Amino acid sequence: MSKIAHPHDRFLKTLLSDPERAACLLRERLPVEISELLSNELPELVAGSFVDQELQEYLTDRLFRVKTVYGHEAFLYALIDHKSYPDRFVAWQLLRYMVRALEQWERENPEWKRLPAIVPFVVYHGAGTWRIPSNFLALVDAPTGWRSYLLDFKFSLFDLGHVEDQQLSKQPYLRAWLLAAKYATRDGKQLEIKDFLVEVLTEVPADDFMLIMRYVVETYMRYDEKDVREIIRRVRPEEEDKMMSQFAQSVIENTNPKWAQMVLQKGRQEGRQEGRQEGEQIGEQKGEQKGEAKILTRQLQRRFGIVPEWANEKIAKAEPPSLEEWSLRIFDAQSLNDVFSDKA
Secondary structure, three states: OOOOHHHHHHHHHHHHHOHHHHHHHHHHHOOHHHHOOEOOOOOEEEOOOOOOHHHOOOEEEEEEEEEEOOOOEEEEEEEEEOOOOOOOOHHHHHHHHHHHHHHHHHHHOOOOOOOOEEEEEEEEOOOOOOOOOOEHHHHOOOOHHHHHHOOOOEOEEEEHHHOOHHHOOOOHHHHHHHHHHHHOOOHHHOOOOHHHHHHHHOOOOHHHHHHHHHHHHHHOOOOOHHHHHHHHHHHOHHHHHHHHHHHHHHHHHHHOHHHHHHHHHHHHHHHHHOOOOOOHHHHHHHHHHHHHHHHHHHHHHHHHOOOOHHHHHHHHHOOHHHHHHHHHHOOOOOOHHHHHOOOO
16 A cells, blocks of 8 residues: 555544444435434444455445434445545446445345345545546446346445535534545645634544644645644644654654654754753654554544453553554454454
8 A cells, every 4th residue: 555545544444433423424424315214323333344455545445334213224335535536437346345245244144034225425535526427327338228127326425525614514523534634635725724724623632633633744745844833733732742753753754754854853952952861762752652552542442442451551562663553453353352463
C-alpha cells in the first residue's frame, strides 16, 4: 500500500469502526426508505474485509449487521473509494464483495432458509467528479427487452465533494471527520478551509482531535509546519509541543522528511532554551510511545470493551512501530488475541 493511500485506509476504517459515528453517517446518508426502517440499535461492525488485495490501496470497506424495526437481520455494506477519480466498475466490485459477505454469512448459518438483505453504500472523497451510474445493469451489454430477467441492484452514493462543508453532517463530531476526508484529496482548497477546520475541530473529543490531525499531517500537502502548529494552538494549545513531537517521529518522517527534520530541530532549540536536562531524543520517543499507547487503548476499548491487564502490560512495554501495527489490526481482528498475535 502506498504512503499516501495507507493513511486514507487507516483513517476511514477508524471513522467507521466507531458504532456511533457509523450509525450517524448511515442514517444521514442512506435513502430514507432504508434508514427509516432501521431499529434504534447501533450497527454491529463485522470483522474482516472483502476487498481484493490489489485494490486495498484504493478501496476501504466496512460491513455492518443491523436490525430493522420489524426485527429482521440485515447488512449494510459500505465501500469507501479513495482513488483520485471514480472507478466505472465500482458496481461490479460491489457485487463480488457482497457475494463474499453473504458466503461468509452462509458458512455461519448453514441451516438458512432465506438470505438477509444486504444494502450497498458507496462513499467517495476523490477529487474527480463522480459520473458513474448507480446501478449494476449499466455495466451489462444486453438488449433492452432482457433487462427484467437480468441481475440488477442500485447503490447509494455519498460524494463528499458535492456536499457543502456545513452540510456534511448534522453532528459536529462526524462533520470534522468528513471535512478532513473531503479535503485530503483537494490540495488546492486546503488552505481556504483552514479556519472552518479549526471551527469544527473545537467540537471533537481530544482523542478524535489527535487522530484527525494525524491524518491532516499525513495527507494535506499544502499545510506546512506553521499551519499545523497554528491549528493545534487554536484548538488545544496545551497539546502543541507533544503532538508536533509525535507527528515528527511517527508521521511526518514517512511523508515529508524535510518537515520532520525542521520540527525536530525546532523542538531541540526550544528544549535548550527551557533548560531541559533530559536527552531530547529520549523525550521525544517517550512522548510518541505514550501518545500511541493511549490511542491504541481507547481503540481497543471501543472495539472489545474492557482491556485486560495482560494487554495493558503488553502495550506499556511496546515500541511505537508495534503500537502502530496493532492499531491497524484492530479493524479486522475478531478478538484481542488476533490484535497481538505474532502470526498476524
